[in-house]
Amino acid sequence: MTYKESCILDNQSYEDETGTSRGDGCMTDSFNDDNSSCSSSKDASGSFSSKYLTMKRDEQELEEWEELSESPKHFYVKEKPAYAIQYSDVEAMKEKFAKLMLGDDVTGGTKGLNTALVLSNAITNLAVTVFGELWKLEPLSEEKKSKWRREMDWLLSPTNYMVELVPAKQNGANGGIFEIMTPKARADIHMNLPALQKLDSMLIETLDTMVNTEFWYEEGGSQGEGKNTSERERKKWCLPSLHVPRTGLSDAERKRLLHQGRVVHQVFKAAKSINDNMLLEMPVPTIIKDALLKSGKASLGEELLKILMAESNSGEQMLKSLNLKSEHSALETINRLEAATYSFKERIIQEDSGKSPVRISWSFMKDPLSGMDKMEILLDRAETLLKLLKTRFPNLPQTFLDAAKVQYGKDIGHSILEAYSRVLGSLAFSILCRLEDILHEDALSNCNSPAISSSPRGIVLSEAWC
Numbered sequence: 001m002t003y004k005e006s007c008i009l010d011n012q013s014y015e016d017e018t019g020t021s022r023g024d025g026c027m028t029d030s031f032n033d034d035n036s037s038c039s040s041s042k043d044a045s046g047s048f049s050s051k052y053l054t055m056k057r058d059e060q061e062l063e064e065w066e067e068l069s070e071s072p073k074h075f076y077v078k079e080k081p082a083y084a085i086q087y088s089d090v091e092a093m094k095e096k097f098a099k100l101m102l103g104d105d106v107t108g109g110t111k112g113l114n115t116a117l118v119l120s121n122a123i124t125n126l127a128v129t130v131f132g133e134l135w136k137l138e139p140l141s142e143e144k145k146s147k148w149r150r151e152m153d154w155l156l157s158p159t160n161y162m163v164e165l166v167p168a169k170q171n172g173a174n175g176g177i178f179e180i181m182t183p184k185a186r187a188d189i190h191m192n193l194p195a196l197q198k199l200d201s202m203l204i205e206t207l208d209t210m211v212n213t214e215f216w217y218e219e220g221g222s223q224g225e226g227k228n229t230s231e232r233e234r235k236k237w238c239l240p241s242l243h244v245p246r247t248g249l250s251d252a253e254r255k256r257l258l259h260q261g262r263v264v265h266q267v268f269k270a271a272k273s274i275n276d277n278m279l280l281e282m283p284v285p286t287i288i289k290d291a292l293l294k295s296g297k298a299s300l301g302e303e304l305l306k307i308l309m310a311e312s313n314s315g316e317q318m319l320k321s322l323n324l325k326s327e328h329s330a331l332e333t334i335n336r337l338e339a340a341t342y343s344f345k346e347r348i349i350q351e352d353s354g355k356s357p358v359r360i361s362w363s364f365m366k367d368p369l370s371g372m373d374k375m376e377i378l379l380d381r382a383e384t385l386l387k388l389l390k391t392r393f394p395n396l397p398q399t400f401l402d403a404a405k406v407q408y409g410k411d412i413g414h415s416i417l418e419a420y421s422r423v424l425g426s427l428a429f430s431i432l433c434r435l436e437d438i439l440h441e442d443a444l445s446n447c448n449s450p451a452i453s454s455s456p457r458g459i460v461l462s463e464a465w466c
Helices: 003-018 087-101 115-131 142-161 187-208 251-281 286-299 302-309 315-322 327-353 370-392 400-408 412-445
Strands: 163-171 177-185 216-218 241-243
Touching (some): 241 412, 286 327, 302 315, 302 327, 315 370, 327 400, 400 412
């Protein structure tokens, strides 16, 4: 007897044994069936069904409630996966979801992480496993592509059951009107998840087009070896070495790569926009919030505070005054600015609502609101500088405040969307960097190339993709 036949027999015997085990004479449905003939008014996931019941009185007691509508089990009708599910895939799925339920604590103790954080980490780790740092522009192997699609389907599956309850009225069989709560797909999931899946497909398709190219890679040796390369690039001796023809890329190839760059740049901006919106929706943890409110100007530091308070400085002048020499120093500056702006905003809100814990007397000053005015000006300049820094360094690691929101976040929907948009944005940025490398190498080989040779390296050049 084959394994498949034994599974069928086991399943039949199980149905025979448990078919009427609910005690109400209703047959249980199969796992994949969308319609259930018997269900309670509140299922195991906590979502209420859209059923309402009509009461009728008889001589002794109330009759049983009548079922008038069926409740869907999920709100996203998904097509069957394009990949074939094998026994090994089922075992891998069991292992992955067992770890998710344990909160990454294999001891099964009390040190497990919350579900939202575990799912966020799982999406991040999957992206690292499949894409890595993407030092080559080439199609993904079928194995990696299948793994990405299959396991992302698993990790995104909780969103199929996320609903929000909205009030509605329905006429009863006896003419009465009943107020019920009907489930509706969560708005943020319904709007953002299909968009992210489309961006995902676009990035995979971009990698799939990187065949029969005029550039190629060789293992070992630093990129641009023998040319004017920076010290940072010469240290990449262990990375694949990029090569283009001696005469440079053809016009058709260059035009194709520039077009791909524009498409990926739009994907990058869309993913970043969704990620920024999700982070804005996620609340600041109380433990962090209390600490930030007490810091205020202190979190800026003397040097940064002096730059912000200089009246003659514009946004660009403030950016030049910072004299940032590395991404690490840029991230540290952004952390300081985010902490200060959050503190200023909260204090202004508290002052406006009369709930400020500290009431400062300004009786010795002509203008009693000058203190708050100065804080608002400082806030405005800090936000301007923060926006410029994030534009100049678009793919920095998560800031302290954002990382804290993810770590302490409880909303599973927010965590899934944040992690998915973050890994897609990172992948898009990596593709842009590799395209920039190719166009830069082309410019070194062909002095007449209209590519981005005159621009500094190390920054994704938005104007090149516009």
